[in-house]
Amino acid sequence: MAYFADLKNVLESYLEPKQVADAERAYQVAECAHDGQMRSSGDPYITHPVAAANILAELHLDHQTIMAALMHDVIEDCDVTKQDLSEQFGETVADLVEGVSKLTQIDFQSKEQAQAENFRKMMMAMTQDIRVILIKLADRLHNMQTLGALRPDKRRRIARETLEIYAPIANRLGIHRIKEQLELLGFANMYPMRYRVLRESVKKVRGHRKEVVERITKQLRDRLKDSGLKCQVIGREKSLYSIYKKMRDKVGTFNEVMDIYAFRVITDSEDSSYRALGQIHNLFKPIPGRFKDYIAIPKTNGYQSLHTVLRSKSGMHVEVQIRTELMDQMAEHGVAAHWLYKAGTSHHPAETKAREWLQSLIEMQQNVGDSIEFIENVKIDLYPDEVYLFTPKGKIIELPKGATPVDFAYAIHTDVGNTCIACKIDKQFSPLSTPLVNGRTVEIITAPGSRPNPAWLSYAVTGKARTNIRNFVKNMRHDEAVHLGRRLLEQSLKKPLDDFSEDMLQQITDVTRYSSFDDLLAGIGLGKIASALVAHRLSSNPDKLDESSKKTDSQEDRSPLAIKGTEGLVIKYARCCRPIPGDPIMAYVSPGRGFNIHRENCPNIQRAHKQNDHYVPVEWSEELEGDFTTELRLQVFNQRGVLAQITNIIANQEGNIINIDINELDGDVNIITFQIGVKNRVHLASLIKKLRVIPFVNKVYRHPDIQPKGNKSD
Structure with missing residues (x-):
């Protein structure tokens, strides 16, 4: 129990005695389960879950979260099941532990796939209970604090994952305190040399900066006091990682970045925040275009504050953030403030925005094809350098920088995105690929029956838009492949498929090992299996279909397939010869990709004559459409x-x-x-x-x- 003592003291400061006792029981189960296990650092393994629980206890999270944090590795690493936890501690705690546990019982094709699937599972568990991700962030933070015992390559891999995924998630949920620690530790382990050089450089200029900060702080404090405003003024130091990012993104050199001084003004009310802004603008000259009102329009993660950049009398740039005490607390703790400051936070923007994001994750999960695609789309949404736009009715839509009207349409509703045909930006017709900028009014024009264009993927940036477009294209390609496969099979059979019984079609499906007859037709349409082979077996006895009987009809026996020009996703027109109606043509079957139409004398297709399985005779239909x-x-x-x-x-x-x-x-x-x-x-x-x-x-x-x-x- 020695490792639990400090945590117990923290828990007793805000939990009921019975809840502390429950946490102690959870500790005992974890200690027993991890008995004999050691970390890479040489410490007993139990020190890790206790440290993760301590991080959450500092945020005053409820006792169920603390219990789950203490036991978060017992399912994964020990001989303990979810059922065992459910019987001892209840379904909620068991669900939280299970949500954080990795999928260790499944064999994956690659390490990347395993990581992506585990991430997907965790994010879906988070949509059911936000505490899952809070436990995972605490787990990751302590792992980052003790990363020194690992090999350099493993440290870099974990640091990269932290910077790309976990720090942005903490930011997305508004938990600034954890986000800054994850970024600093990630930076130190990902780029140790850069970290050391930057840290030493900051130390050298800190003495001079201290005098400047104290002088500007006094000027701000005196002006606000003279105007009768009760405010607290704090000189802030930029984090090493934010300095590094500004230098990396070529915002400025080290000296230019360090010449910017940052301050925070904490007020007692929203009204006082705006009044303080006026006084500060009277004291120093504001720089045009550098004022942002995140109180009226909160950030994507619910963050609220007034931001302004000013030029002091000596020519230095001064950044000032002005917000109320509650806004400051919410900026530090985000959704975790629900437990830390229980009163009056249930409808705070941080929680509202988090719920909206979780709902978008559920929609994304329903439409993505695999875990790697899911994690890539989540990553896109985790870097919201926002632009704020208006609908014609005045509703504010927040989108990441670089978003286009297609993203705007899907942000309104999936159906609006799917039926979008054009847009107006500030009442002027504009291309759907136009990058949107702050403050514009965007009107989306829709048409019943219209559908997403695959070309939108080249400029849509939000995860929701890209997922829905990909899903629609994938389904549309499958439908077109089924239609083409049916035409090819009926062409080879020289009669309609309706002449065959359901049992015969099911038999041929089973023999070819497709899950459904439609999938078999799609396989034919995509060139994965020859229509003549299926026709031959279907016309005789499908039970005898095997490798030895793969015979195809001769080229001369096959009537040409009519090409209409509208089979856009499964029939492509070769760029090497660019066939147009009137040209004698032939089709080369590319397995899994569909049909490529060439001009008959194209040099690139001549060898197809010798590969009967890869050649399909085609001709132009009389019902041609399009250019x-x-x-x-x-x-x-x-x-x-x-x-x-x-x-x-x-x-x-x-x-x-x-x-x-x-x-x-x-x-x-x-x-x-x-x-x-x-x-x-x-x-x-x-x-x-x-x-x-x-x-x-x-x-x-x-x-x-x-x-x-x-x-x-x-």
């Missing part, structure tokens, strides 16, 4: 207005210019390559005919110049 991309090359004499005349002709001929590339052939001649969208070969031929008559066009041809069989020119 098809091709390339035109023009050899032109270098004259003024050349490009304008050519683009004008292309536009008049209803060609859609996608890209233009200009290269100089010699001093007088340029080669211009146009990537354009056309309807078919007839449309392209008409366009080429119009371009050839321009006097300064020396030559025009389609690129690559592959001649179809029997044709001499376009």
Whole structure:
């Protein structure tokens, strides 16, 4: 019980005697379970859970959290089950311990997958009870405090994980005290040399800075006192990690960063905070654009304060944060303040924002494909350098810096994002890829039946938007693959699938080891299994399908598959030859990726004739839709207005210019390559005919110049 004594003293200062006794019972179970186990430092293992519980006790967390912290490793490392804990301490404590425990009984393909799956499990447990992550943060903080006993490579790995995930989570939940400690320890172990150099540099300038800080503190205190405001003024020192980040992000050199002096003003009310701001702006000159009101509009983690940057009379920059005592307490403890300051905190922004974030995690979890994708999306949401935007009705939407209208649409509601087609920024139509900036009013225009565009993934930044777009694209690709697979199989069978019984379709599904017949069709559509093979077995006896009987129909027996141009995710048009309707074409099957359509004489597809399993005959459908991309090359004499005349002709001929590339052939001649969208070969031929008559066009041809069989020119 020697290790429990100090913790017991802290617990007795705020818990009931019965609750302290329950915590003592939990300690006894943990001590017994970890008996004989040692840490890498050589200390008995029980010192670790006691230290983690101490960190939480300082935040005055409830006795159930303290009990779970004391036993947080017993399921993972000892012969103790969740059922055992539930019987002794109740379901809540057992759930908390189980939520923090790693998945040690499952074999994972890689260490990264194991880490991601454990993180996903912990985050989902956190959505049920926020105390899970508070225990994990305390566990991680003590591990970081005792990291010196590990190998350097292991220290760096754990430090990186701390800086990338756990410190940002502490920040997201508003627990500034734990976040700063995690960042400092992470920095010291990730970059030990940089840490030591920076620490020594700060020590050298600290003496001079102390005098400056005392002088500015007195000026601020005297001005506020003269105006009748009861305020506390504190000179703050920037953390080593924040100094390092500013230097790393090229905000300034060490001397420039250290020339900024930071102060905190603690007031007795919100009204006094704004009055203090006015007095401080009268004392020192405020720098335009550097004032932020986080009281009216709290940060994503619920943080509230007034921030302003001023220039002192001697030219130094002075940062001032102004907030009430309750806001200051909440800034330090975030959601943990619910237990530390029980009165009046249940509806504080820190808790409200935390609940909103947890709800977004649940939505994200339902839509992501795997744990690694989940952790990447969570990481995106953990770095919220915020912008604040308005809906047309005046509601404030917070998004990370760099967010676009697509992110804004999904932030309003998933259905708004899925049906978004356009947007207005400050009443002006703008592209959906436009980066949003503070204070803009954004209006999202939707249309029933519209759906997410896969191209949005190139500029959507929030986890919610990216997860929903990926999920929709994945489902849409599967649906298109099923549709294409059905067409291919019916083509090989030369009759509809409706002619076969459910039992026969289930038999062929079982033999090919797919979970459902739709998945089998998707496998055919994505080129994972040959349609002719499935058709052959389905037409005879599916029970005999094995490696020895994998025969496919001859090429001549297979009728061409009709290509409509709308099978966007499972049928792609090769960039090497850029086929358009009217070109003789063939399809090369790329297993798992679908079909690549090439022009018949494309050099890259010629070898496919020798690989029957990889070749599918195709033809253009009469029901074609949309534009098809091709390339035109023009050899032109270098004259003024050349490009304008050519683009004008292309536009008049209803060609859609996608890209233009200009290269100089010699001093007088340029080669211009146009990537354009056309309807078919007839449309392209008409366009080429119009371009050839321009006097300064020396030559025009389609690129690559592959001649179809029997044709001499376009």
